[in-house]
Amino acid sequence: MAMTGDIYKLMTTEDMLQGHAELCIHAYGFVKSMALKCAIELGIPGAIHSNGGGATLGELASRIALPPSRLPRLRRLMRVLTVSSVFSIHYRQPDSADGGAAVYGLTRASRLLVGDETSPGLSHLVSLMLDPNLAAPFSGMSSWFMDERPRSIFEMHHGEDIWGVAARDVALSRSVGDGMDCDSRFVMEVLLREGLGREVFSGVGSLVDVGGGTGAVARGIAAAFPNVECSVLELPHVIAEAPADGDVRFVAGDMFEYIPPADAVLLKSVMHDWRDDECVKILQKCKEAIPSKDAGGKVIIINMVVGLGTSQDNNRKEAQGLYDLFLMVIEGGEREEDEWEKIFLEAGFSGYKIIPVLGIRSIIEVYP
Numbered sequence: 239m240a241m242t243g244d245i246y247k248l249m250t251t252e253d254m255l256q257g258h259a260e261l262c263i264h265a266y267g268f269v270k271s272m273a274l275k276c277a278i279e280l281g282i283p284g285a286i287h288s289n290g291g292g293a294t295l296g297e298l299a300s301r302i303a304l305p306p307s308r309l310p311r312l313r314r315l316m317r318v319l320t321v322s323s324v325f326s327i328h329y330r331q332p333d334s335a336d337g338g339a340a341v342y343g344l345t346r347a348s349r350l351l352v353g354d355e356t357s358p359g360l361s362h363l364v365s366l367m368l369d370p371n372l373a374a375p376f377s378g379m380s381s382w383f384m385d386e387r388p389r390s391i392f393e394m395h396h397g398e399d400i401w402g403v404a405a406r407d408v409a410l411s412r413s414v415g416d417g418m419d420c421d422s423r424f425v426m427e428v429l430l431r432e433g434l435g436r437e438v439f440s441g442v443g444s445l446v447d448v449g450g451g452t453g454a455v456a457r458g459i460a461a462a463f464p465n466v467e468c469s470v471l472e473l474p475h476v477i478a479e480a481p482a483d484g485d486v487r488f489v490a491g492d493m494f495e496y497i498p499p500a501d502a503v504l505l506k507s508v509m510h511d512w513r514d515d516e517c518v519k520i521l522q523k524c525k526e527a528i529p530s531k532d533a534g535g536k537v538i539i540i541n542m543v544v545g546l547g548t549s550q551d552n553n554r555k556e557a558q559g560l561y562d563l564f565l566m567v568i569e570g571g572e573r574e575e576d577e578w579e580k581i582f583l584e585a586g587f588s589g590y591k592i593i594p595v596l597g598i599r600s601i602i603e604v605y606p
């Protein structure tokens with residue numbers, strides 16, 4: 239049997255030391271996540287923005303009302319967040335009034351975390367991704383792999399699936415609702431800004447957004463395409479939180495039981511929450527709700543097609559892989575094209591079209 243020392247003997251000293259640094263980066267990845275969560279909760283992106291787009295440590299501390307004794311720790315937090323490109327850093331001239339102080343700025347990632355009166359940016363989405371209810375079960379992932387009982391990692395940890403817990407736990411329900419609401423506004427902004435929605439929504443007379451949360455997408459479609467009659471089908475506890483709205487009809491129900499009739503059914507960020515057999519059932523209910531292809535019937539899915547997308551290649555591969563593994567906690571997952579095709583055919587659909595225009599995500603039109 240090889241001794242540990244023998245493993246080391248197979249490596250150069252340079253490889254051992256580089257490997258050690260790489261292991262630190264992988265193992266402390268969660269520290270990076272927690273630093274991001276901390277920055278959002280302290281309001282650092284907004285503080286930099288309202289300081290004119292750049293702030294020294296002192297300026298940041300005063301904007302977020304940090305106790306003075308914590309100032310040296312704030313520098314350490316910002317060091318991790320600049321190394322990981324959440325924030326930028328540059329230095330003022332040494333002869334300036336504050337003698338070459340570091341100035342922290344926003345990057346394209348942290349700019350998305352700046353909220354205003356009309357929108358929280360994507361901060362609530364990132365908070366949902368880091369919600370302890372979802373993050374904590376990951377520490378039991380290896381036990382789950384070795385245990386064949388038909389339950390998700392989330393169920394193994396909480397004793398119930400996410401929708402059951404969310405129905406009782408107002409904080410988790412709000413975390414899902416607020417996170418998905420800001421994601422929906424983000425997607426609508428991109429869709430409408432680039433005129434991409436025209437191809438998908440023009441010609442649709444009525445649309446039901448299934449699992450449509452508190453209605454952000456439906457409201458966006460109703461506002462941009464006044465000819466489309468929009469409704470949302472959701473679980474009763476979600477409908478109870480939805481803001482009253484004249485343009486969108488809310489229907490409380492269960493997508494596994496019944497979907498109200500419409501020309502088109504929209505499923506945004508829904509299918510990746512479910513196993514293949516469950517997706518087939520949802521799609522069969524969608525098929526009952528829409529007219530034939532010739533009469534304009536279609537299902538519109540907004541989700542990932544793993545391997546496709548418009549984001550830069552390396553970012554796309556890593557973001558899609560991480561998203562997929564994240565969803566494994568609730569027995570969901572992202573799908574490659576052939577996996578999508580299989581469930582479409584099994585649910586009785588005749589064809590589909592992928593429109594990969596949403597960064598790491600795509601729009602998929604599915605035809606009866």
Ligand SMILES: C[S@@+](CC[C@H](N)C(=O)[O-])C[C@H]1O[C@@H](n2cnc3c(N)ncnc32)[C@H](O)[C@@H]1O
Nearest residue numbers: 418419422449450451472473476492493506507
């Ligand atoms: C990940 S969220 C997506 C919300 C919304 N489509 C969006 O992208 O903002 C999934 C939604 O599916 C809803 N949902 C879960 N089970 C459902 C069911 N059986 N019938 C209807 N909606 C359901 C949840 O309440 C939740 O709002």
